[in-house]
Amino acid sequence: MSAKVIDCVAIANEIKEELKKEIEECKAKGATVGIATLLVGDDFGARMYRKQVEKFCEEMGVEYINENPPVDSSEEDVVNIVKSLNENKKVSGILPLRPFPEHISDYAIINSIDVNKDIDCFHPYNMGKLTLGEITFAPATPSACIEIMERERLNFEGAEIVVVGHSNIVGKPISLLCLNRNATVTTTHIYTSMAGNLAKHTTGADVLIVAAGKAGLITPDLVKEGAFVIDVGINRVKVLDENGNPVLNEKGKPKTKTVGDVDFEAVKEKAGKITPVPGGVGAITNMMLMRNAVKACKLQNGLL
Numbered sequence: 108m109s110a111k112v113i114d115c116v117a118i119a120n121e122i123k124e125e126l127k128k129e130i131e132e133c134k135a136k137g138a139t140v141g142i143a144t145l146l147v148g149d150d151f152g153a154r155m156y157r158k159q160v161e162k163f164c165e166e167m168g169v170e171y172i173n174e175n176p177p178v179d180s181s182e183e184d185v186v187n188i189v190k191s192l193n194e195n196k197k198v199s200g201i202l203p204l205r206p207f208p209e210h211i212s213d214y215a216i217i218n219s220i221d222v223n224k225d226i227d228c229f230h231p232y233n234m235g236k237l238t239l240g241e242i243t244f245a246p247a248t249p250s251a252c253i254e255i256m257e258r259e260r261l262n263f264e265g266a267e268i269v270v271v272g273h274s275n276i277v278g279k280p281i282s283l284l285c286l287n288r289n290a291t292v293t294t295t296h297i298y299t300s301m302a303g304n305l306a307k308h309t310t311g312a313d314v315l316i317v318a319a320g321k322a323g324l325i326t327p328d329l330v331k332e333g334a335f336v337i338d339v340g341i342n343r344v345k346v347l348d349e350n351g352n353p354v355l356n357e358k359g360k361p362k363t364k365t366v367g368d369v370d371f372e373a374v375k376e377k378a379g380k381i382t383p384v385p386g387g388v389g390a391i392t393n394m395m396l397m398r399n400a401v402k403a404c405k406l407q408n409g410l411l
């Protein structure tokens with residue numbers, strides 16, 4: 108039987124409506140929900156993400172500030188921009204967009220963000236609180252995974268949850284959030300694969316959360332019958348014809364498409380529930396960021 112495909116766009120729209128009401132309530136009390144992005148230079152991926160943030164801020168009636176110093180700005184100049192955003196009452200949340208240029212240390216920038224404006228939980232203080240289960244802000248993508256599982260009424264207690272990927276921004280915090288809910292969590296990564304042990308872990312998973320950034324990594328043989336599969340990966344791949352040759356566009360260039368880390372069509376026939384890509388975790392991630400910006404506004408204005 109084919110898996111239930113989770114309609115993440117519908118979930119995101121529901122959350123959006125809930126948040127719009129909260130944003131209006133904040134405004135009525137004289138408090139501003141606002142997001143500032145900080146991009147140093149013009150990295151393509153970061154610019155694309157910034158566009159999305161700008162768009163959903165506009166759609167939801169939220170203040171948006173775009174800080175975009177040139178690529179050769181000094182670290183001190185960038186820290187000073189963060190300090191001024193920390194003081195700005197119209198900014199409830201600050202979102203640094205990485206990568207920063209090589210001469211600028213991630214830590215210098217992230218450590219200068221006011222911990223009450225750190226809406227994607229980059230600051231070590233907020234990551235420490237997350238580890239202890241005393242959360243102010245959980246990072247957006249891991250929160251989106253939790254939101255999906257909660258809306259599907261997963262009983263976390265004792266559930267076997269396997270996470271593929273252990274990055275500081277996705278895999279590791281997902282594992283911690285599941286552990287805080289008393290799931291039995293296994294975190295796997297490149298060394299698990301290199302040791303030939305990935306299938307050993309993933310085939311025991313009631314819930315398999317994949318955040319590796321490798322298209323086609325998860326095939327049906329790695330999935331337990333009836334498992335709940337959450338695909339966080341976002342990869343651009345060439346579109347191939349039935350002979351495996353690239354399909355060209357009207358300009359003679361290979362056509363591309365966005366896929367996750369899971370072989371969706373094949374795994375869908377074995378899993379119990381599955382999230383698609385595109386239109387999956389990413390759609391909800393944006394709303395989790397906005398939820399944190401609303402929470403930050405309330406925190407800063409004594410409304411919590």
Ligand code: NAP
Pocket residue numbers: 248271272273274275276277278295296297298299300305318319320321324339340341342388389390392
């Ligand atoms: P990342 O920093 O590159 O981390 C990838 C993780 O996967 C690393 O822990 C890596 O292990 C592990 N890994 C790589 N190949 C593996 C393999 N063959 N087997 C097992 N583990 C493997 O990436 P990220 O920032 O965490 O993002 C992961 C994916 O999620 C990317 O595709 C990204 O575009 C996507 N993403 C989606 C959203 C969303 O909202 N949907 C948000 C953020 C990211 P090592 O560290 O040991 O090498």
